[in-house]
Amino acid sequence: QKVFRVIPQNEEQVEIISALASSMQVDFWQPDSVTLVKPKMQVDFRVEADKSFEVENLLAQNKMEYRVLIDDLQTAVDAQFDSKVRASSHSYKKYNNWDTIVAWTADIAAQNPDLVSRSVIGETYEGRQIYLLKVGKSGTNKAAIFMDCGFHAREWISPAFCQWFVKEAVETYGEDSVMTNLLNKLDFYVLPVLNIDGYVYTWTSNRLWRKTRSKNAGSSCIGTDPNRNFDAGWCTIGASSRPCDSTYCGSAPESEKETKALADFIREHLSTIKAYLTIHSYSQLLLFPYSYTYTYPSNYEELNSIAYAASKELSSLYNTKYTYGPGAETIYPAAGGSDDWAYDEGIKYSFTFELRDTGTYGFLLPESQIQPTCEETILAVKYIANYVLEQSY
Amino acid sequence: DIDNVGRKYHLKLVLEDILEKDNIVNCTAEILYHLGNKNAAPDVDFTIEGELKNTDEQDNIFYNRIKSLKKELVAQNIPDSHGNVPPEMEPIRLLARVAAGYVAWQNSTENTRYELAQIKDVRQVKRSDDYLEFDYMVLLHEFVSQEIIPWQMRVLWHPQHGVKVTQNSRQPKPAEY
Numbered sequence: 001q002k003v004f005r006v007i008p009q010n011e012e013q014v015e016i017i018s019a020l021a022s023s024m025q026v027d028f029w030q031p032d033s034v035t036l037v038k039p040k041m042q043v044d045f046r047v048e049a050d051k052s053f054e055v056e057n058l059l060a061q062n063k064m065e066y067r068v069l070i071d072d073l074q075t076a077v078d079a080q081f082d083s084k085v086r087a088s089s090h091s092y093k094k095y096n097n098w099d100t101i102v103a104w105t106a107d108i109a110a111q112n113p114d115l116v117s118r119s120v121i122g123e124t125y126e127g128r129q130i131y132l133l134k135v136g137k138s139g140t141n142k143a144a145i146f147m148d149c150g151f152h153a154r155e156w157i158s159p160a161f162c163q164w165f166v167k168e169a170v171e172t173y174g175e176d177s178v179m180t181n182l183l184n185k186l187d188f189y190v191l192p193v194l195n196i197d198g199y200v201y202t203w204t205s206n207r208l209w210r211k212t213r214s215k216n217a218g219s220s221c222i223g224t225d226p227n228r229n230f231d232a233g234w235c236t237i238g239a240s241s242r243p244c245d246s247t248y249c250g251s252a253p254e255s256e257k258e259t260k261a262l263a264d265f266i267r268e269h270l271s272t273i274k275a276y277l278t279i280h281s282y283s284q285l286l287l288f289p290y291s292y293t294y295t296y297p298s299n300y301e302e303l304n305s306i307a308y309a310a311s312k313e314l315s316s317l318y319n320t321k322y323t324y325g326p327g328a329e330t331i332y333p334a335a336g337g338s339d340d341w342a343y344d345e346g347i348k349y350s351f352t353f354e355l356r357d358t359g360t361y362g363f364l365l366p367e368s369q370i371q372p373t374c375e376e377t378i379l380a381v382k383y384i385a386n387y388v389l390e391q392s393y
Numbered sequence: 394d395i396d397n398v399g400r401k402y403h404l405k406l407v408l409e410d411i412l413e414k415d416n417i418v419n420c421t422a423e424i425l426y427h428l429g430n431k432n433a434a435p436d437v438d439f440t441i442e443g444e445l446k447n448t449d450e451q452d453n454i455f456y457n458r459i460k461s462l463k464k465e466l467v468a469q470n471i472p473d474s475h476g477n478v479p480p481e482m483e484p485i486r487l488l489a490r491v492a493a494g495y496v497a498w499q500n501s502t503e504n505t506r507y508e509l510a511q512i513k514d515v516r517q518v519k520r521s522d523d524y525l526e527f528d529y530m531v532l533l534h535e536f537v538s539q540e541i542i543p544w545q546m547r548v549l550w551h552p553q554h555g556v557k558v559t560q561n562s563r564q565p566k567p568a569e570y
Contacts, residue, residue: 095474359509361472364511368476
């Protein structure tokens with residue numbers, strides 16, 4: 001829902017507002033009712049989202065100046081509410097718990113309505129909303145890049161990166177020519193945490209948990225490995241069929257509500273999504289299909305040179321060495337991965353990042369490394385985005 | 394591949410000093426994974442080009458600090474959830490890394506990769522001689538299976554005599570893992 005501010009200049013314009021109020025549901029914030037509207041008075045009113053177009057048309061036709069005070073009332077309200085619920089405040093240089101991240105998604109969208117909007121793509125096993133941020137200047141027929149973080153609960157640097165990316169986007173839009181161009185021409189779908197239940201569990205109970213938190217029939221063991229749960233050579237190699245194992249592939253492809261929500265969204269937006277990026281840790285790798293087979297994808301040469309160049313971009317900042325290549329031979333064969341699935345759906349640029357480090361701290365990467373890790377990684381992501389952009393035009 | 398023996402790997406690697414990133418040393422190694430007996434650790438032979446850095450000064454500072462403690466050292470969760478390590482615990486962590494390296498070697502096959510994930514608990518063991526002894530409960534991360542494996546290690550250390558893992562045992566996976 002939108003909130004408008006209009007200053008009627010004369011009786012004629014007051015009449016137009018009156019007519020509007022009788023033709024549709026208008027909630028006056030100031031003054032209290034339409035009967036109190038007078039010329040030269042600030043008039044604020046709320047209308048449903050689907051009526052806002054009509055309102056803007058009417059005002060424009062009658063040459064009435066107006067301002068959109070609140071572009072998305074729900075998000076603004078959420079931002080207020082979530083701020084009070086926040087356990088501690090958000091920091092891009094620290095690991096944030098889930099409640100803090102939720103509040104941040106509302107805040108960042110409310111503060112940057114022309115660049116960021118928030119939506120829900122589904123619910124987790126434990127009933128939590130899975131939030132998605134759409135980042136980009138609004139436009140028609142835009143190509144998109146999908147990026148997710150937080151597949152594996154213990155890989156805390158991953159959600160930290162997604163948050164950092166959005167921050168960079170809103171902060172450097174209009175100043176950094178590369179980012180400005182990217183956001184003008186492309187949309188970025190950023191999913192800050194997919195496996196929310198798992199992430200919460202790492203904060204409350206077991207820091208090194210990996211999987212989702214769903215119950216498994218006939219077993220006391222919990223959880224499925226979300227990155228073995230996609231329909232890509234599902235459970236054929238590098239995955240376990242035992243619920244107690246860390247790489248359990250699930251009872252069926254997309255058995256997990258989280259992976260199904262992601263897959264559904266991507267399927268629905270297949271025509272616009274040109275690249276898929278999924279962020280993990282650790283090992284400092286940039287991987288592309290396939291992991292479910294040693295066979296090379298059809299555009300292997302192209303993916304390999306993109307990975308080479310993106311890795312080089314990344315290392316240019318702090319000399320962090322990345323290894324790149326197809327998943328199966330670079331890390332290990334593993335079926336059911338989201339990158340392979342997205343690729344086979346037709347998204348020809350599909351990459352998995354394994355961020356810092358290579359084992360010194362592993363999953364417990366110190367907060368002091370969040371900033372440098374994010375800064376170097378974003379260079380690689382921007383490189384890939386630019387490449388994809390150039391291919392689309 | 395070596396018939397009836399196993400598989401040998403020839404490696405050229407670079408050793409990088411964790412504490413001084415610019416200090417690098419070239420190394421060549423031969424690793425032999427034995428056929429058949431999967432319980433035998435792989436054979437490792439290596440040559441280092443040049444010398445490893447002398448750490449006597451830091452070793453002695455750490456040694457003397459622990460020796461002068463009034464009570465035996467006890468600590469948990471190194472690093473903590475956010476990756477923090479109190480500065481005085483850093484040598485304890487490095488010692489664990491070395492000891493875990495030994496445990497990893499002893500349990501390695503061509504299909505494993507072990508990394509030290511976290512020290513859950515460390516207790517100093519009182520000794521009447523010059524050695525420092527620590528009992529560690531650590532979590533190892535095995536890459537291929539992605540499992541977190543609790544492991545107990547008894548570690549002896551002396552500035553002049555180096556590190557020795559006198560005893561170690563794999564622990565059962567607790568319920569929440």
